[in-house]
Amino acid sequence: MIDTSKLKYTATHEWVSLSGKTATVGITDHAQKEISDVVFVELPKPGRVVKQKEAAMVIESVKAAFDIYAPVSGKIIKVNDKFKDSPELVNKSPYEEGWLYQIECSDLSELNSLLTEAQYQSTKRNAH
Amino acid sequence: MSKLIFEKHSLNHASWLPALKKSEEELLRKIPGRFVRGAAPGLPEVSELDVVRHFTNLSQKNFCVDANFYPLGSCTMKYNPKALDAIASSTSFSQIHPYQDEDEIQGALKILYEMQLYLSEITGMDEFTLQPAAGAHGEFCGLLITSACHKLNGNKKTKVLIPDSAHGTNPASAALCGYEVVQVATNPKGLVDVEDLKKKLSDDVACLMMTNPNTLGLFEQDILEIARLVHKAGGLLYYDGANMNALLGISRPGDMGFDIVHLNLHKTFAVPHGSGGPGSGPVGVKKDLIRFLPAPRILKEEDKYLFEKTAPHSIGKLRSFFGNFGAIIRSYAYIKALGREGLRGVSENAILNANYLKARLKDIFEVPYGGTCMHEFVMSAKAQKKRGVRALDIAKRLLDFRVYAPTIYFPLVVEEALMVEPTETESKETLDEFVTILLEINREIHENPQTVLDAPHTTPVGRIDEVTAARRPNLRYKRELKQEAGNKKQEVVIVK
Amino acid sequence: MQYISNTEQDKKEMLEVIGVSSIAELLSAIPKKLKSFELKIPDGVSELELDRDLDETGHLNKNFKYHIPYLGAGNYDHFFPAVVDRLALRGEFITAYTPYQGEASQGTLQSMYEYQSLICELTAMDVSNASMYDGASALAEAALLALRSTGKHKILIPSTVHPEYRQVLKTYLSFVESQIIEIPMKEGALDPDALSKAIDSESAAVIVQQPNFLGILEEVQAISDLAHKNGALLIACVNPISLGVLTPPGEYGADIAVGEGQPLGNPVSFGGPHFGFFTVKDELLRKIPGRIAGMSVDKVGRRAFVLTLQAREQHIRREKATSNICTNQALCALKGAIYLTLLGKEGVRRLGLLNLQNAHESYETLARIKGVKEFSKRPFFNEFVLFIHKDKNHLKERLSNHRILGPLLVERFYPELKSGYLVAVTEKRTKSDLQHLASAIEESLDPPFL
Incomplete structure (x- = not known):
């Protein structure tokens, strides 16, 4: 099991796990519940360079499409290829099998602007 | 289980087509082999009787205005007079070609020309085009005109203002035309918040798109002030005619200050919806914008009707030919049949029916914006939601x-909005029955909510698994494929 | 005429329930200034008078039923068995709304699914949407899709594509960062050398019409190969009636195939309403514009149909939608589905061959007339161009005397093809029709008959 307290978060409900310069990105359990049944995941193309807070990809439910923002700037180096057959992984396992893509960070200092789990939980509460 | 036409099999002679005069082999020599299709398309093989049964049985699985009360808000599901269908299918109108010479199609041109005049008069605009094929196509047309107008005046405008209560097509159309969409808030009375509008107006604003009602x-009610503000900022005012059924002979968008109007002939002017088209979305403009209309306009010179030959400022063509003529002629006949008094009668009775229903339903459902409504109103199932039943469930139970x-x-x-538009053609008796049904459903929500949650019970199918449909799309019939050493092989049928 | 169902007594009772004394009171929200106008529309009439009035207007048109049409150019005079209209015009289809409430719309939804399947079979493509406004707007949407999915900005289109389709394309692309490059023709078909020169790595798509506007068959396979070699998509715009005989777009590598559906069960009707069909290869499935029906199950596992992939659509994505379209010309597409079903495998082949047979017989007869000049040696399907260098009014008079409508004078769209006539010949044209056409042309060319 992943320790969610070690992750960094955005106010737009993405999580980030950093290993060296490589950040793995996903959406939070709260976000997957809000989206409900995910039917399609439109991933970014590997090689694409994104800026922090740029809409990097789209997750679709039956009745809505959601932009997922890049939590940090950098180059997309890998995407999760399991969604073509099983988009429901985003719902079933948002922190593990349902990770979305990996990004090579171009500016590690951006990580400092992200939220801790406790901060994320309280932002989320305030938003409601 | 409902069989697909592909899963049925009987003898199809296609004997409504004549036989060939020469052999297939001889005929195919007319074109080089590289252009010739090898395997015939995998169409079904079914006799005429079985085709008739198949589609008749399918039709009986539909709700429709001819059989059911259809209070679908914003869609104006009124009765579609059968006379209009008969006229549109007559040989004189269905068997004419858009490229015939003007002297051979004076009847068609007369109808288009007079229709332009009728719609201009009804909306208070100066000129109309009948080319757009649907409401959204009309919006696209209106925004192209907006853009062309600003461009010609040397203004670069980047934003379109849209109230947050607007139809989803408005922002989609604006985005399609490259505009940034800025929302304008609704005030506590349910109207455009004029103060918020003032904040968002600037010389970047190309237009404000509104529906009124x-x-x-x-x-x-503040429409005149809104028009003044938008025009002062150098923007245009765009009217989405989705709700024009409230205003026939009562009030006109042109008089309110709108510069561009689109109508939905399939809503207000009785063109049947056809299970989702064809519709027609004519666009009207004020004098200064006429030159931007799609080409060609229909003109009248002395006693002759003709196409305008040049239009240097026109936004161009939106589709091939001259619009959905078969829809336009229905509405033309409808306006002629109703006449001045009849048109006003449409809106008066639409408003009467809506207010009557609203008065009778306000004790069952919360009506967030009280007072008098126009041709439709919105109620909320907020209270019912507390008992675990949502607007969706009520909608499904109504089908039973x-x-x-x-x-x-x-x-x-x-x-939890439920938007009700009874239209003018329904009788008090039908409306009363609707109230009785909703009372019954409300009783169920209190006594036996599961009945509502599991609805519908009596339709050909129950609630449909939309998640699987979208996750693993099955969008067409596929014949069983024969797997051969990993190679997909299509069934091959050669016609002799 | 009025189609109101409330009696005066009903109205009185309703006003009482509402708590107002008159309908005018219900209009009090409207400023007085906006209510004071006089609607200048004539008085209404009865259905009887309406019928007579429109009959009179109708007689000002010359129609295809009582004349011999040789006009095509995108709308064709085909024969439709009575079954098509008898079924499609049933109230259950014609007065239903878009099938958003699936449980109450299985008839429409299943017929949409079947329509999609039939169109896929006909075109040999993987996926079809439930139809679009017309062939021209379908082609424009195809170009938008190509721009979106490739991220490139050039669209290459030959001058042999229907002129009105090219105009519509220009309108649709006016807001998008893009460049339309027109490829000239050679002997009535796309000039392959010009295409080779124009195509580059920035090309999003090459468009080709088969048969093209002038009736000629384009070298689609070679064009397809060239497009793909340069990383561009191939968009094919095809005549559905031709596909019983001609290689379907899916077999020569089209990534997107579209076309005008009118020939499938919809009368010419002055150019509309008809429908456009829109198909793609599997890779583009999630990017396809417009409505789509899918097969699923209901909660107890029964086969059920539903609108799907809706997250792309305007009523959900609003400003992020792939297109603003919300209708699909459902009724016209339904006619197409019924018509294709009535044709069947053998019928669709025979229909194509009948068109081929009649058109070639006509061509051979007309081209032999002294004074008639050939345009191109290239192969054609059911439409062709011939030159008749004679005063056009004079020829038209002769044609009218024989009750003939058309053919189309193509210099209207191609000034360089002066005195060229585009002749469309479908399964409906008979030997006697051809004799009339040949006589009219001969008479116009033969001074003694003046």
């Missing part, structure tokens, strides 16, 4: 009573 069924569901979850500004 708005999607809450309320007349925008053979009533089509109101529009739900729209406009977005109302929680």
